[in-house]
Amino acid sequence: xxxxxxxxxxxxxxxxxxxxxxxxxxxxxxxxxxxxxxxxxxxxxxxxxxxxxxxxxxxxxxxxxxxxxxxxxxxxxxxxxxxxxxxxxxxxxxxxxxxxxxxxxxxxxxxxxxxxxxxxxxxxxxxxxxxxxxxxxxxxxxxxxxxxxxxxxxxxxxxxxxxxxxxxxxxxxxxxxxxxxxxxxxxxxxxxxxxxxxxxxxxxxxxxxxxxxxxxxxxxxxxxxxxxxxxxxxxxxxxxxxxxxxxxxxxxxxxxxxx
Amino acid sequence: xxxxxxxxxxxxxxxxxxxxxxxxxxxxxxxxxxxxxxxxxxxxxxxxxxxxxxxxxxxxxxxxxxxxxxxxxxxxxxxxxxxxxxxxxxxxxxxxxxxxxxxxxxxxxxxxxxxxxxxxxxxxxxxxxxxxxxxxxxxxxxxxxxxxxxxxxxxxxxxxxxxxxxxxxxxxxxxxxxxxxxxxxxxxxxxxxxxxxxxxxxxxxxxxxxxxxxxxxxxxxxxxxxxxxxxxxxxxxxxxxxxxxxxxxxxxxxxxxxx
Numbered sequence: 001x002x003x004x005x006x007x008x009x010x011x012x013x014x015x016x017x018x019x020x021x022x023x024x025x026x027x028x029x030x031x032x033x034x035x036x037x038x039x040x041x042x043x044x045x046x047x048x049x050x051x052x053x054x055x056x057x058x059x060x061x062x063x064x065x066x067x068x069x070x071x072x073x074x075x076x077x078x079x080x081x082x083x084x085x086x087x088x089x090x091x092x093x094x095x096x097x098x099x100x101x102x103x104x105x106x107x108x109x110x111x112x113x114x115x116x117x118x119x120x121x122x123x124x125x126x127x128x129x130x131x132x133x134x135x136x137x138x139x140x141x142x143x144x145x146x147x148x149x150x151x152x153x154x155x156x157x158x159x160x161x162x163x164x165x166x167x168x169x170x171x172x173x174x175x176x177x178x179x180x181x182x183x184x185x186x187x188x189x190x191x192x193x194x195x196x197x198x199x200x201x202x203x204x205x206x207x208x209x210x211x212x213x214x215x216x217x218x219x220x221x222x223x224x225x226x227x228x229x230x231x232x233x234x235x236x237x238x239x240x241x242x243x244x245x246x247x248x249x250x251x252x253x254x255x256x257x258x259x
Numbered sequence: 260x261x262x263x264x265x266x267x268x269x270x271x272x273x274x275x276x277x278x279x280x281x282x283x284x285x286x287x288x289x290x291x292x293x294x295x296x297x298x299x300x301x302x303x304x305x306x307x308x309x310x311x312x313x314x315x316x317x318x319x320x321x322x323x324x325x326x327x328x329x330x331x332x333x334x335x336x337x338x339x340x341x342x343x344x345x346x347x348x349x350x351x352x353x354x355x356x357x358x359x360x361x362x363x364x365x366x367x368x369x370x371x372x373x374x375x376x377x378x379x380x381x382x383x384x385x386x387x388x389x390x391x392x393x394x395x396x397x398x399x400x401x402x403x404x405x406x407x408x409x410x411x412x413x414x415x416x417x418x419x420x421x422x423x424x425x426x427x428x429x430x431x432x433x434x435x436x437x438x439x440x441x442x443x444x445x446x447x448x449x450x451x452x453x454x455x456x457x458x459x460x461x462x463x464x465x466x467x468x469x470x471x472x473x474x475x476x477x478x479x480x481x482x483x484x485x486x487x488x489x490x491x492x493x494x495x496x497x498x499x500x501x502x503x504x505x506x507x508x509x510x511x512x513x514x515x516x517x518x
Binding site: 001045049052054055072073074075077078080081082084085086088089091092093095096099100102103104106107110111113114115118120121123124126127 | 260304308311313314331332333334336337339340341343344345347348350351352354355358359361362363365366369370372373374377379380382383385386
């Protein structure tokens with residue numbers, strides 16, 4: 001489980017949770033931390049299972065051997081299961097002083113990963129012969145990003161629904177960027193084999209819109225995201241943070257296209 | 260996910276949750292139901308992953324093809340993940356009117372399945388060269404039985420700790436009975452291949468104590484279980500229920516030994 005969580009990737013999702021909570025005053029920082037951790041643990045769990053031989057059969061992840069390569073396949077299945085459960089163990093413990101915030105948090109994060117609208121559903125759609133790209137990406141990526149912003153709001157006593165669009169647009173942007181990385185990066189930069197989506201025939205924004213089209217869509221999504229941030233004490237600081245974070249979405253090799 | 264949950268097996272664990280809640284007056288039956296369902300969904304999830312080719316490679320479960328045989332391996336991994344998440348989605352929704360009971364319930368069921376003391380930990384110990392049989396069985400089986408009784412108590416506003424021994428002893432008894440079934444049943448009765456534990460070199464109470472010794476241990480554990488039930492309005496009804504349920508633990512073929 002440690003191997004699956006460290007070293008981390010971009011940690012975009014949990015930083016988003018912290019950023020939204022901070023924008024709202026963050027009156028329960030321990031609960032905010034647990035929510036951010038839950039989001040990241042669930043993300044890591046999905047990567048461990050996604051790397052398994054029966055899915056992507058990926059030898060490498062984040063520049064080191066994937067869990068089933070470093071250990072074995074049974075332990076990789078159990079690692080994913082254990083990380084899913086740890087997200088909730090952690091969240092329940094941190095919410096003991098604010099029990100009324102726990103239910104919405106558990107629902108938010110579990111719905112974003114589970115069935116019918118979360119990562120597990122999105123993964124299952126990869127088994128289907130035909131998938132609508134927006135539905136697929138919403139489940140596979142945008143759902144957990146939306147949960148990241150909404151969980152930050154709920155952890156700080158805010159209203160989840162006000163923060164859904166921010167997370168969804170950033171999730172869609174991240175997925176488009178991931179598709180761009182998939183075609184444009186070199187393997188060393190990315191830490192995993194390139195061209196996986198094309199090789200596996202999965203829906204891909206670059207295949208659908210071309211490189212320039214996909215970059216345009218990426219920029220539009222980030223504008224929609226920052227434009228959706230509700231008025232609150234920390235709104236402008238959060239807008240600046242998100243502009244900065246989203247620069248990291250796009251690989252170096254494509255920065256000139258985006259300029 | 261439906262295939263993994265229906266038709267059910269003994270449904271011992273969720274009935275235990277309902278039985279304990281009822282003994283305490285069951286003032287929140289919807290929450291009790293959700294707790295019982297969570298326990299059963301987590302149990303089913305563990306079976307789906309346990310049947311995978313990298314674990315037991317079981318073709319059959321409960322008299323029908325295992326999930327990876329009926330569908331495929333990726334969908335079996337996702338089915339287990341989806342069932343784990345559904346347990347918490349369901350629990351969080353049912354607890355909206357009684358938020359102060361949700362945290363303890365989430366902790367109880369997640370700890371019983373997760374790391375370091377639950378099913379996932381127990382499964383992982385199967386990869387180790389040497390395992391102490393009691394620790395192993397506590398994690399693999401007794402933990403979820405203990406969570407079943409404690410969750411019934413918490414759902415009904417009771418004290419979890421008072422109900423731990425009941426669940427633990429029943430879980431140990433169930434595991435001993437399972438070991439007996441593993442050596443004594445015919446495949447048709449059990450619905451899965453016999454002799455799996457011996458074939459896979461896993462710790463087994465029959466190998467350790469012999470058939471008669473294991474049956475003696477089973478009866479002793481059930482006595483300890485019923486003896487631990489705290490005084491409450493429904494205590495004697497619950498004692499009778501557990502005597503009756505535990506008769507179902509032992510396969511027909513061994514009933515004469517136990518008499």
